[in-house]
Amino acid sequence: MQSENTVLITGSASGIGYASAMRFASDGWRCVLVDYQAGALQHLLEKMPQAKQPHLIRVVNLMERTEIATLAADMPYLDALINNAGMSDGTQLPLTAMTQEQFSPLVRLNLDAPRLMFQTLENRLKPHARVVNVASGAGLHAIPLRGAYSPTKAGVIALTKALALARPDLGVTALCPGFVRTEIVRRLIDSGRLDPVRAAGKTPLGRIAEPAELAEALFFLGSEGARPLSGSAVSVDGASSVYGGSAQCPPAAYDVLPMDTETYIAVVGVASGAGQNWMSLQTGNRDAGYTAVIDASVLDAPYGQCLNAAHEAAARFARAHTRNASLTLLLPTQTMDWSTCGDEAAARMFVATQACEWGSSGLRINSLEVHAHTSVDEVQPIARYMASAAAQFLTGQSWVVASCEGHGRESI
CATH class of the missing domain: 3.40.50.720 (NAD(P)-binding Rossmann-like Domain)
Structure with a gap:
């Protein structure tokens, strides 16, 4: 009998990670949910469709190398590893004005954690497993006054390509979202650091994405059918990464259909x-x-x-x-x-x-x-x-x- 598919998703208590956990579970996957927010993980677990074997919760601070190392214990074999956890900078300081204490958290979570996750769980990956690292459009184009955000996301893309070359037996891809209505983006909007109208105006599809749309991308990239894309940095961003015009893009004049529309x-x-x-x-x-x-x-x-x-x-x-x-x-x-x-x-x-x-x-x-x-x-x-x-x-x-x-x- 064919074994059940299992995926580990970091940052699964909110945003894209939350939506991805629900998407994988809805298709019968067993999920290992990793985040530092214990209560939010438990709330997610109570809402998820059940798999053949129970979903697992792992409360871990991914900025701590020693806590990542604990994940190797009793970890089931994985069909997919989704390195989704990340953070944005809240200081609004120029790079040269930042202290190391202000600069390093993004480096530890956005860049070091995906590498350490793979090193820790490499022996728990099944043959031909998929590794998906969530980068960002900010890794393709520099965004000022966001601290180490753009540099770390560019590093994730480079890590992905190098790992794909080093491990051709696996499928290794990076997902580069554009603007998505996650908690991070909502905080930027609420603080006045991001104008949602201007953000949509930089996106030819004329809108900001919902987490469920990026969850669909992660579900696809975590599947066996995505392995021929190994080494790719996949932009799911409404064409914002390819737009070079100076004018604001017109707003969306169409209805977004449910993701499962036939x-x-x-x-x-x-x-x-x-x-x-x-x-x-x-x-x-x-x-x-x-x-x-x-x-x-x-x-x-x-x-x-x-x-x-x-x-x-x-x-x-x-x-x-x-x-x-x-x-x-x-x-x-x-x-x-x-x-x-x-x-x-x-x-x-x-x-x-x-x-x-x-x-x-x-x-x-x-x-x-x-x-x-x-x-x-x-x-x-x-x-x-x-x-x-x-x-x-x-x-x-x-x-x-x-x-x-x-x-x-x-x-x-």
């Missing part, structure tokens, strides 16, 4: 005699509440015509959809051939640019880069998540599918 996926642009059965990505219920298109036409574009093919695919999609739908382009993996790489890179930036133009209407566009040898079975969980209603805050991203036997590749 998705109808239509597959188009498959050439006759194509080497891969891309049509098997299609799902059958045309009356589903969310509509998605996976377009394979760019894979068969003439030499040097990826950008034009991507433009034509987006124009076709726009003629048929005006609200709440997604387009996923299958693209050939970026090469280093000087005669074609410019066109290939232009197609990827087209995806980001189109996402910024479409965002306020709830139309999403992403791309999935596939190798000639990539199997459809390998791609299916990734493509279906990317296209689905569960990924409504994911847009403007280009993901690379690497072989499960190879090393991870960085997302663009």
Whole structure:
């Protein structure tokens, strides 16, 4: 009989961690809940769906190396380790004005704890387990007057990529959220340090995400189907990481659907005699509440015509959809051939640019880069998540599918 899936989630007493614990438990996973807030953990435990074996609580201060070390005792074998716990800076001081006592807490929790968690629990990970480190869009772009927040989150991304190379048998990814209505963000809003209108204005989808949306991303990245993304820093941020405009983005003019809304996926642009059965990505219920298109036409574009093919695919999609739908382009993996790489890179930036133009209407566009040898079975969980209603805050991203036997590749 197949053993029960088990996940450990740090920072599970609130925010994204809380929502993630509920999401994993709703799918039958056994959860190990780690946080320093004993009462909040107990409250969460009382609300969670039960698993075959009891969920476990571990009250630990992750800023203390010795307390992290205690987690190795009596820990069940893990299918997934989610390093979610983190904190923001509350001093508002310039970096050079901060004392070591003010600077170091973020370093210990945001950067040191994920590394120590892996070192402590490495021998408790099952073969082919997944490790997901929650970084931030702040690790991709510097945010001033937030202390060590941006530096530590950049460190988490680097740690993730290095670990993926060192342990190709595992699936190791970093999740980079944008603005999410967590307790940290609420405190920033209440203190006047974050204007929610301006934050939404930096996000092409025109809104701030809810914790449940990032929980869906963590649930996917913690699954076996996400292993081909190992080594990637995955941005689920409403396209804020790819937006370079100076004007405020318009507010969302669409309704956010429940994360479990059924998705109808239509597959188009498959050439006759194509080497891969891309049509098997299609799902059958045309009356589903969310509509998605996976377009394979760019894979068969003439030499040097990826950008034009991507433009034509987006124009076709726009003629048929005006609200709440997604387009996923299958693209050939970026090469280093000087005669074609410019066109290939232009197609990827087209995806980001189109996402910024479409965002306020709830139309999403992403791309999935596939190798000639990539199997459809390998791609299916990734493509279906990317296209689905569960990924409504994911847009403007280009993901690379690497072989499960190879090393991870960085997302663009």
